[in-house]
Amino acid sequence: MIKSIRNKTLAASGAMYYWLATVPAAYAGIFGNVPSEAELGGGPSGDARTIVLKITKQVLSFMALIAVVVIVIAGIRLVVSQGEQEATEKGKKTILWAIVGLIVILLARAIVDFLATTVANNG
Numbered sequence: 001m002i003k004s005i006r007n008k009t010l011a012a013s014g015a016m017y018y019w020l021a022t023v024p025a026a027y028a029g030i031f032g033n034v035p036s037e038a039e040l041g042g043g044p045s046g047d048a049r050t051i052v053l054k055i056t057k058q059v060l061s062f063m064a065l066i067a068v069v070v071i072v073i074a075g076i077r078l079v080v081s082q083g084e085q086e087a088t089e090k091g092k093k094t095i096l097w098a099i100v101g102l103i104v105i106l107l108a109r110a111i112v113d114f115l116a117t118t119v120a121n122n123g
Helices: 002-026 048-080 085-122
Strands: none
Touching: 048 085
């Protein structure tokens, strides 16, 4: 069971990495001008650290949004389960793990913020 979950997670991660590496380049000009590094928040030279921090924070914020949506969907499933034991337990577990994921995401965001301020002050 654990091995199949690990294989599915690895496959999903590989697919996401492939999509992130290829799709933005393919659709770069469809929705307007592609912003330069300086427009993304880097300095005049396009500071790579600032760009990576902004992207990381945006990804973590998006993941937090997804976790909240999963909690809402699990809550709806819990209410709609009509007291069926298996569906109720599944809804409770989904909510529990979504909350754990949300806590991990928020801790990751705090660590990123802490490291960004520490590196900025010492660098």
